[in-house]
Amino acid sequence: MAITATGLRKSYGDHVVLDGLDLRVPRGTVFALLGPNGAGKTTTVQILSTLITADRGRAEVAGHDVARDPHGVRRAIGVTGQFSAVDNLLTGEENLLLMADLAHLDRREGRRRVARLLDRFDLVDAAKKPASTYSGGMRRRLDLAMTLVGEPRLIFLDEPTTGLDPRSRHAMWQIIRGLVADGVTIFLTTQYLEEADQLADRIAVLNGGRLVAEGTAAELKRLIPGGHVRLRFADAHMLDLAAEALDGSSRDDADLTLDVPGDGGVHQLRALLDRLDDAAVEVQDLSVHTPDLDDVFFALTTERTAPR
């Protein structure tokens, strides 16, 4: 296991941020911690990366206890936070060389890695410019490049694409996939479901300081009511006829709609339309609903039990 945590608790004053969090992240996998703002994602990263201490609970990161051996943890990890941790007064290259010095690399090896990272992160042209002049996407790339100077085997990425435009976001995803290919373990936090879906092997949904679900994207999608085809009718009479013809459907008299469970595939649709034809029912509107992580997310992170 790259990370194991049991019963992590953290509160600031009366405000409970983490309320007994358990995590297990196997080596070489991408683990996404998904949750809305204020769910405790950043606090979790701060505790696991030894920036702050938990009030209660235990955590072992890369084989070292975060409370007893923070230095051992720090030797194994790299952290790229939500807010760019770059030195704005230094140039991109100086930032990377600073990291090489702090990683205690010898000068030649440091320069070699810095040159390679500048190239890999498309920062060669901007290398001699102060980081304060960088765009959001460039800063985030520099930030991650700085994390990689020490070649950590476990990387925390706290909302790596928050605030980035779509192009920069996709560039960042490509970079993260590259790291995964190198066998690096990644602990990712995000509020974007698509990001978790795209990158993560396992996803944990955090809400109000607790995990409310954990599994692969497919497993999570199975957690909530499945897909359905929604039919809308012009009047109540048509709705009655249709409800009679289609067993197992659920009707909504106010909206004049009928939900028929199913995957909404071509076969189901053809059979469905045939049956409606046979019953001489006029359908005004038809839409196919397949569950996605959004549904899971809203179902799990809101108080309501029936989100639709």
Added chain:
Amino acid sequence: MSTLAIRDTTTMLRRNLRHMQRFPLMSIGTLGMPVLMLLLFVHVFGGSLGATLAGGASYVDYLAPGILVMTVGAGAAWTAVNLCTDMGEGIVARFRTMAISRYSVLTGQALSSVLNTVVSLALVIGVALLAGFRPTAGLTGWLAAAGLLVLLALAFTWLGIAFGLAAKTPAGANSSSLPLQFLPFVSSAFVPTDSMSSGLAWVAENQPFTPIIDTLRGLLIGTPIGDSGYWAVGWCLVITAVGHAWSRALFNRDPSR
């Protein structure tokens, strides 16, 4: 200190020096106040204040050591603001999650601040010489004075670092270091303490600035030092120890965001 600690501290020092080199105005800005005080007191108040000095000593000679101590105080305020600003940057959070010597961020800041203050002192001495300051000290006197100023710079720097860590905003850091810039007025810096009302004179005589300034004055222009030298060094060591311990304790708190 282990080799790694020295290496990390050097790295941090180099980072701070690069900041200063890139934005020299930020560090030179601290010179404004002491130089202004020097010129104001010599040219505006100097005529009447100088008349009160025993033996017809020149007022600029009397004043210059106090101005040097004020320069060190201004350096501490700069340190506090600088460090507080730095702590707000994400890069310090990054340093905290790296396998480096934990306090190298602070020690690097302390060293660069002392260097900055030394450069400021050299410039202020230059201005004072232009304004008519004529020290009588020989080489030993200058060396001892320099040693005391560096010791004082170290003490005030650690205090400034603690202020910078304790403050939530750079503006707060600046105001908490105001006493360091205000206390010289209630010391022997501008006028001899025996010219003050008795209550104030007691404060002036028993606060750290007075023995430090008296010692410096003695070393540079040959006035009697008495036991001020021991008090001066003692105060510097105590302030260094307190500032250092306080800074470490503050740095070890959970950084709140």
